[in-house]
Amino acid sequence: MITGASSGLGFEMAKLFAKDGYDLAITGSSDRIFEAAETIRELGVEAYPHKADAAAYEGVEGFWDFVSDLDRPVEAAVLNVGIGIGGGSFLETSLEDEMRLISINITGTVHLAKRVVHHMVPNSRGKILIVSSISATTPTPYETVYGPSKAFGFAFAESLREELRETGVTVTALLPGATDTNFHANAGMGDTQIGSSSKNDKELVAKQGYEALMNDIDHVVGGDEKTKKEAEDNRTTSETEKAAIHAEKTRP
Numbered sequence: 001m002i003t004g005a006s007s008g009l010g011f012e013m014a015k016l017f018a019k020d021g022y023d024l025a026i027t028g029s030s031d032r033i034f035e036a037a038e039t040i041r042e043l044g045v046e047a048y049p050h051k052a053d054a055a056a057y058e059g060v061e062g063f064w065d066f067v068s069d070l071d072r073p074v075e076a077a078v079l080n081v082g083i084g085i086g087g088g089s090f091l092e093t094s095l096e097d098e099m100r101l102i103s104i105n106i107t108g109t110v111h112l113a114k115r116v117v118h119h120m121v122p123n124s125r126g127k128i129l130i131v132s133s134i135s136a137t138t139p140t141p142y143e144t145v146y147g148p149s150k151a152f153g154f155a156f157a158e159s160l161r162e163e164l165r166e167t168g169v170t171v172t173a174l175l176p177g178a179t180d181t182n183f184h185a186n187a188g189m190g191d192t193q194i195g196s197s198s199k200n201d202k203e204l205v206a207k208q209g210y211e212a213l214m215n216d217i218d219h220v221v222g223g224d225e226k227t228k229k230e231a232e233d234n235r236t237t238s239e240t241e242k243a244a245i246h247a248e249k250t251r252p
């Protein structure tokens, strides 16, 4: 099962699972999820699309009910859905939008993870991939709430991984660098340096996440060598310095 699979990284990962013969339950908030299912079926597997709002409790629970009704073991769960909000400082952005971001990126991830863990642990098998971000490794001014929401995802994944170590269920975090999806445009970041700069290839990033999941790696930075070096450098650069560097990339 994959959340946020209508486009971008979720859709790319869906195609990788399909090529390896996995049937897929996928969700997104628009009718594009049904088109994604058509494409996946062309790869020779079954795809079960479900349209639901990941910002709503009923949306998340509804997707889990949909998956449960298939009455099949969930081999892998990719908790990928996430949104960004940029385009202004915290003083200027909308509280309503930020509460929605927290509902999707944090609350919804915890909600679905709870259902998935309760399903997988009794089976003594399963793989969980949580899509975080390189933003988890730095303060993110002008995406003031986004980066911290992704830091949550990273720490949550590593915490859960340790707890589940003896259960047969693995947890992996994917930390993509800026990637060529609809993400920045949807986040209102078209007129920022990062929004208009060249980005990592989504097929490459999805493949790195997929391989890390399959090989039981705790986390992987998604992207080219420059992206991986940036994440490495972030381990030893001060938070204030990283904040200033990030602001140059994200200030409208």
Ligand SMILES: NC(=O)c1ccc[n+]([C@@H]2O[C@H](COP(=O)([O-])OP(=O)(O)OC[C@H]3O[C@@H](n4cnc5c(N)ncnc54)[C@H](OP(=O)(O)O)[C@@H]3O)[C@@H](O)[C@H]2O)c1
Pocket: 003, 004, 005, 006, 007, 008, 009, 010, 027, 028, 029, 030, 031, 032, 033, 052, 053, 054, 055, 080, 081, 082, 083, 084, 104, 131, 132, 133, 134, 135, 175, 176, 177, 178, 179, 180, 181, 182, 183, 184, 186
């Ligand atoms: N692209 C990057 O630069 C980048 C970098 C680091 C991390 N990430 C992370 O990667 C993940 C995937 O993002 P992406 O880059 O692939 O972005 P994307 O192309 O915008 O895809 C987002 C997906 O989430 C779905 N979605 C959005 N809002 C939803 C909602 N309320 N309910 C249900 N589904 C919803 C979208 O489907 P619909 O259109 O059908 O709603 C779409 O399938 C996110 O968690 C993001 O934080 C991305």
